Amino acid sequence: MKLKLLYAAAVVSMLAACDKNEVDWTVPERQSSQAPATMESLWQTSPLDVTGSRRDLFNKVQSYADTCASMTFSRFMEGDMWLAGSLVKYNDILACYDAAFDRVLEGIANETPGAGEVHIWMLYNMGYVVKTPTGCFGIDIYHRRGAELAPYLDFYASTHVHQDHRCDALADAMLEADKPVLTNYLERPGYAYTSSTAADYSIGSFSIHSFITNHNNGDSNVPVTVFRIDCGEETGHFILMHSGDSNFLPEQYESVKDSGIDVYIPRYAPNELTENNVIGKVFEPDYVLLSHILELSHSDPDSSRWTLEQGLTRASLLDCENTYMPFWGERLIWKDGKLQ
DSSP: OHHHHHHHHHHHHHHHHOOGGGSOOOOOOOOOOSHHHHHHHHHTSOTTOOSTHHHHHHHHHHHHHTTOOHHHHHHHHHSOHHHHHHHHHHOHHHHHHHHHHHHHHHHHHHOOOOTTOEEEEEEETTEEEEEOSSOEEEESOOOTTGGGGGGGOSEEEOSOSSGGGOOHHHHHHHHHTTOOEEBSOOOOTTOTTBOSSOEEEEETTEEEEEEEEESOSSTTOOEEEEEEEEOOGGGTSOEEEEOTTOOOOGGGGGGGTTOOOSEEEOBOOSSTTGGGGTBTTTBOOSEEEOBOOSOTTSOSGGGTOOOHHHHHHHHTTSSOSSEEOOOTTOEEEEETTEEO
């Protein structure tokens, strides 16, 4: 393990100092990684059941993540294809990250939900892809390979401007294909899908209600758009609400007070349990999918890189009996009024 870490550090250091054309970049063959097998095993479990092997697998994934510094992840996100490929090959958590994308992409490309079904794919951090019998959208996608999703999406929504909730390459690909990108920050004069106030949209079978909330109450506050999405008649009007990094101020959720919400996706709140200011108080979702766990661009739990164990603990404390914490590459299916 120490040799692997030293090698990865050397790769990053050499890239910072050297032109790759002047260096012998022959990469020694790596010993077999357990990361792909760990993810495959995890995908055989269910986010709806945290007993048994799932927790043990989470411990393995957490050990991979603990060896990946936020600087390494930033270099991975910002570097060229050569660097990204090298880091995926030699860093277990980045191998997990890449494998999860492959699984989500294959799923949305090749699987069609049956009548009344909705497929909900957790990609990374707070990024989800949702597919119905007649449409597909992504929300808060933050991924190096995000642009590859564009051919399959009817729209892309980003709750706020922070880097871990947006994918500029995906937004550019969607705009190039004349597909809607819903934000509160996109700088295109007169663009119909940019709004800094509450707004409603109709895109294909999807009916979208959005409204603005705070990110926090400090100097770093930015507006965060909450999206409540009715997925259409073909799904029995399944309703998903995603609030990004919203603060949980009840008065800012007035427009969805007492409204039906089948699945709610909130972040792990830095201020302990403020999620419950709205969950069970302003609205009562059937399911909560707690997200923003193990965000690798953050350095440690004190900087909001919440561990998997912290996520499981927080999920158990939220005021919705059906609260779960899906992980990268996992799919949940809404069918017959429940998740499975």
